[in-house]
Amino acid sequence: MNSETTEKKGVWRVVQREVARMLSQPVYVFCMVVAPLIGFLFFTTLMGKGLPMDIPVGVVDEDNTSITRQVLRNLDAFQQTAIVKQYANFGEAREAMQQGKIYAFYYIPEGTTELALSSKQPTVSFYTNAAYLIPASLEYRDMKTMAELASGAIARETLYAKGYADSQVMGILQPIKMEMHAISNPGLNYSQYLSNILLPAMLMLLIFQVTIYSIHSEVKEGTSKHWLELADNNIYKALAGKLLPQLLVWMVMGATYLVLLYAYWDFPLKSGLWPMALASLLLIVVSQAFGVFLCEALPSLRWALSIATLWGVLSFPISGFSFPQIAFPAPLKALSYLFPLRHYYLIYVDQALNGLPLHYSWVNYAALLVFLALPLLFPNRLKKCLLEYQYTR
């Protein structure tokens, strides 16, 4: 009975001590509050409404007839492209592209109109700068739509004149038509596509690092023995007392990104808020657990931090949210499952985008729980390190 009361007191005292530590070193306030907030605001404001508007595009109109000018006016009407300049020849336009003034240009060779009028099907070329992939692929879409519309318009008139019925006209112009449905992101919103993973990923990286720093810096500063003593020399109590106040701050940050993504930007959340809230909470505690695990495995501040950083930074590409995992080389495909963010991403696709019941993602929840159990592997190594280890640079 008596020991139980001291135990409770033990954890509580470690909590108090930890809060004091967090407030006394500016690095904690920076990495736990300022940095995540800057990151969240950065990504959610950078991409604005989710699609770039008025990407500057150039034109080389060597033909320069009323018809080519009409075609160009049509192009300018698209929201995503803005024709900013006419260039005299191909070389000038290419140079402007190399200088980054335009992301693409149309090239209308001399004689285009004449060939078109005499039904000889001239070619108008559209050059994009694919070194900048996103604007290039968006412009490609605009160009495709424009080409369909412009060509269709002329042909449609002719067919009506020939007495074809409405239903027949499209059947002649485009007998088989593709109708694309982008499940849960019909507008191809890039901000939705990227922010949903970038925000939690950044938080995860910071949690890895702060957890390790807060544990191993005790060894470095020579305060680790005192910390353990306050926790009755029990490593579990010591860790609980240290990580609980941090967890609270991380949860507030997690809630912040959830609000930003799903309330402010109103990104799809097909299965409702709770599954994603659960996934975020899991990601947060798993990140802490992963940090503790690294502290146990690597009894040196520098090594634990370096490996955590490697894992955290690599999480971004290897989770497969931008470049899909099925295109990785086989070893990296397998490796990707050792990254908690990969599982978070798969849960996000299942639940926020596809609105599936929880059991579809059970493998990923199970995987996250395995990560959560990692610190149970060798807690005594950490204890020994806290008691005996000497800081080396």
Next chain:
Amino acid sequence: MKWLHNILEVFREELHNSIFDEGVIVFFFVVPLLYPLLYAYLYGNETVREVPTVVVDLANSTTSREFLRKVDATADVEIVGHCADMQEAKDLIHRRKAHCLIYIPAEFDYALMEGRQAVVELYSDMGSMLYYKAVLASCTEVSLAMNQDIKTQRLVGATEKQASTFAYPIKYEYVPMFNTQSGFATFLIPAVLVMVIQQTMVLGIGMMAGEETEKKRRGILEPHVIGKKPIEMLFGKSAAYLAIYSVISAYVFCLVPHWFHLIQIGKWTDLVAFLFPYLLACLFFSMTLSSIAYNREVFIIMFVFVSVPLLFISGISWPTCSMPEFWKVVSWLFPSTFGINGYVKINSMGAVLRDVKPELIGLWVQTIVYGITAWLVYYRSYGKHLKDIIEVAEERLQARWADYL
């Protein structure tokens, strides 16, 4: 020539410190050597091929089967299953067996026979934009080719050429320049290479500065610091880091792209002329920042997370022209913004030095501004401040001596 001697001494000692400090080795050598390899390997396939796709073919006719066969034959799509209905197909997507779905309605054939427009519906899991792109591009390509044949049949008496000209009086041709297969590696790796240089420099120099701060707190001074002017410290250290990073840059910007067959069409003289101010700007930027490193490790947790936002703010992914003004201005604070854009222009787009004038000016302005701030930082820590530290150290020594006595 006392100053030259001083600078050389600082240069030698700093070089020694960087090469024999395990923590600094990680940032100056291990990360720049390994990260580019890792990224190049990861994105090595450039784009996604053979996206697993399921099919619901309710028409099940010669034409629909021909369409599907041709789609399956494209590089980007692989048909992994035929389903009886949408429910079954969607379930396969939900169980991650497939990412896209091609739905051919029962009336597909009737429409074709009656001369109406037949619609094929495509669905894509939006977990990745590349699935969407793959299935749409492949199916559109196949349908265009098939449309050609059908049109010829429908326009009575027309030849194939006439039919094509009729529907498309003007042909449009799409040419992706500088990255012909619209690949990920070609687009992202150059930016990552430039970013690695800046970030490792910030972390490595920050760690070394943190080390010095820690030592000062304990009253320890590196012997080579004593008797040097701040400007001599600045030049000596800069020379040491520059020497290291010249070697690292040669590896990162020449060998890595060469090994992984990445695009490299710039003139090497232009590259050198551009990367030199980039290294200088990064160097002085790092030195300026290092003034807030109060211990060895603090920079790691403060500056690693910045890498991803910095990649985005450079405009390599999200175009600069669509960024809010505020972030555009913020982006000018970082050498990586100019570095990435200039390097991509020269290396990937074959631009010459005068094409990257804005970036070059940006880097030189940063070099000058951060050079001055770096000098101020060093003036504070190695100038008058240093004397205070020496005094404190002496006082402590005397106190200890007194205790001892």
